Structure formats: C-alpha cells, structure tokens
Amino acid sequence: MRPYSALRLLGNAFSGHKNWPRAWRDPEPAKQYDVVIVGGGGHGLATAYYLAKNHGIKNVAVLEKGYIGGGNTGRNTTIIRSDYYQEENSRFYEFSLKLWEGLSEDLNFNIMVSQRGSLQLAHDEGQWSSLSRLANRMRVNGIDAQMISRDELSRLVPILDCSDEARFPVLGAMRQGRGGTARHDAVAWGYARAADRLGVDIIQNCEVQAMEIVNNRVVALNTSRGRIGAGTVGMAVAGHSSHVAAMAGLTLPIETHMLQAMVSEPLKPVLDTVVMAGALHAYVSQTDKGEIVMGSDLEFYPSYAQRGNLPRIEQIAQETLALFPSFSRLRLMRTWGGVNDMTMDGAPVIGHTPVDGLFINGGWCYGGFKATPGSGWAFAETLANQRPAELIAPYSLERFFTGHTIDESGHGPIPQAQ
C-alpha cells in the first residue's frame, strides 16, 4: 500500500476522494501465527506494529472481538502527559510521551498530536506543595514542569474562573508544556494501517472464547472464527483482562470499574490547553472540532456495563461549571462509559504470566491512552525476547507478592480509590 502524502491528497481530490483504497486489509485468519495479540485496541495494534518494525516478527495476528477503535481507545479523553512521581512510572510515561512526539511521521498517519500543555490545578496550600514536589521530581528526572501563579494562570486560560469568588478558588497550577492531546481514533487507525503494511493480519469480529493449553504452554486460541494456533499469545484487553486471563486459569489483581466522559456541542476555540483539577478529579479540554471534552471519577463500584449513571454526569457538569462558569449555556452532545482494569496499586500489569507463552498487558486503570506507544513498544520487546523488557519489568504480576507495588497515589489495595 502506498504512503499517504500531499501529492496523493491532491490527486484524489480530482476524483472527489472516492477512490481511496481501504486503509488495511480484511484477511481470513490463518491456521497458525508466531504471535497472536488478543485485543485490537491501541495497545494491541501498537504491539503488533513494533513487533514487525523493531523485531522483524511479521507473522502476527491481532484478534479483535468487535471493530478497531470500538473499545477503550475510542472512549478516553485523549490526554497525553508524563507527570508521574514514582520512578518507574516517570520513566515509562516519559518514554511513551517521547514516542508520541514523533508518531505521526513514524506511522505516516496524522494522529493530531497537539502539545498544548497540561495543567494540574492547585486549590489549596497542600495541593500547591504536593504539585511543587511533583514538579521538582519531574525536573530531576529530566521532564519539563513548571509551577505557575494564579496571575499567570488567568492570563494563560482566561475563561478559567481564577477569582476569589470561585466555588473552588485556584492558587495556581503545575504545567507540563509537552503534555496535550492526540486524536484517539486516529491512533488506532494509524497503528492498524502501519502494522498491516508490515504484514500483520488484523482480524475483526473475532472473539477469543477459549485458550488451548498443553503442558502449561498456550498453543492455540479457540475463537468465533475458528481455531488459531499461536507460538506466543499477548493479551491486550484492558477492561476485560480478568475474564480473558481466566480462560488460562489465572486470577489477577484487578477489579473492573467504569468511567464516564462526555462532550458538549462544538463551539469556537476558547480553551487551548488541558485543564485538570485533582481535587475534583475533573479534566477538561477542547477538541479541534470545538467540543468541550469532560471526564471525571470512576463510578466507584465494579461494573462491566460500559454505560454510566446520571448522577456522575451531573457531577462532571457541576465540576466543569465550577471551573468554567461561562460553559453554563452549553448543551451536552454525547456521554459514554468505558470499563477500566483497576489494579491494586494503580500501576499497570505487563509481562509474563505463570502460563508459558502467554503474556499480559493490562491493568491500565484510567491511564491507558497516554501509555499506548510506550506500552506497545515494550510489550513487543517482551514478546520478541520472551522476557519482560527493562522498561516494564517493574510492572510484573509478581510485584504484589514480593512487596514491590508501585502505588502512585498511596491508597493501597483499594482499586476504586486509585
């Protein structure tokens, strides 16, 4: 398949853009693959792409039970950043952010990475101190971070209510200038197309129903489209990790919770950065189409329902209006829910499992989108070498049993609090 270019865009404009070929093939599954990735979201597709590109392993299939981009890849709030405190998280998310920065060129697909900056608001002295500590730690780790005062903040985000009368008065913020957003659907499409061009089979409407395990080694997957033999299997089904892993007899340190987000009707550009309020757990940005994207807290009870309840939508609206009173006349266009693998320490689970040839990539809590390139890169390395890549080695399943949990928020094994 030929690369996309300005010349091709012009050429196709003459025929009214009616003759573009499909972006990736729709192959029948083969009988056997060297590597089978379960889950055709961003993480699974990125893994397949880097397997082919970095490791030359091209006899790869990605199995997706629905359609590409229909799961959590298309349900997040598209924020990318690397403002983490714990050493392991800081290193991993910064690696991922660096991949984001060159991803459009790498994939030959415009994934609309927009490093418009991300702001974490401080509403009291305690939060200011805690964010200052985070910013210092980030700078020690070579990551950009700055503390900005209320005056600067009100110049940077004029529509943010920085007055003394605000419902939650703002003291200032921590800013990561390289943070921002990326077009989530395009990430799935870009990786799918790039992986396909390197020979990866992307098989949609193919649900894994059972795993064939012989002498503690996974040898095949029984799917809704027949039996598929596999040398190595990588699960990348965050949100559903527990019941897919259960097919291999595994129990995981994960509980599935639901998170809602929503967008308003589109309006003219008013917000050119990402604003997050840790105290409210609200995060707000404006898409290139003009919609205001709003996200909030978990529903706080386990659920696989992929749909939320009205009280949380009301809360998101209240929080957003407390920060941006001028949005009060906006109408909501769409709300949705996605299910999250919430782990017992808030960090992901990537690496090997007790079953030979079976590897896991999950437990992303609600931080999975920004991790997509780094996760795919490191998981591909893990599958290629049959041992955890250095970058993600701390995210092993064993850490819970050896006392090496990576608890960014310090909540302990209470998944809904992470």
Added chain:
Amino acid sequence: MQLFNCPWCGPRAHIEFTYIRDHQSVSTRGNGDDPDVQQELDRIYLRSNHLGPHQEIWQHSAGCRGWLRITRNNLTHEVEDCLPCQHGDAP
C-alpha cells in the same frame, strides 16, 4: 441508577451507598497469629472479577450507615440480595 433495598431504610438510590470491597477479599483469617502468608496475599490482592453476580460489602453511608452484604450482577447491575453484614464480614 441502581436501587438497593436497605433492610433498615427500604429501597434507596445507589448514590446513598458506598462500595467498600468485594466479599471475597474480606478477612477470613482463622489461624490467629500464624496466618498462611500466601493465602493472605491472595485475599488482599486477587479478585476473580468474573462477569456476573458478586457478593459485595457496601455501607449505607448517606443513610442509616449500616453495613450491607449485597449480591449484585456487575454486568446487568441487577441486585439479587441486600442483607445486613454478618459477624466476620468486617472489611
């Protein structure tokens, strides 16, 4: 909205209640000073997290503050049972 039938207050909206934890992670330690460490770690960190009915510990935090053991389907949100916690259910 889920409706929980509190044994003391009657049917109330789920926002009055706080989910505490899955009942499978509630302490069942019986060996006093000599617990089985692996079993304890499994209890603290692992969850079956299967699709379907789960027994969960909730508190009617914005109501009578009573502790409840609720049997609830995590896919359909159907509530099968809403009973007072028993001795030993403490989270």
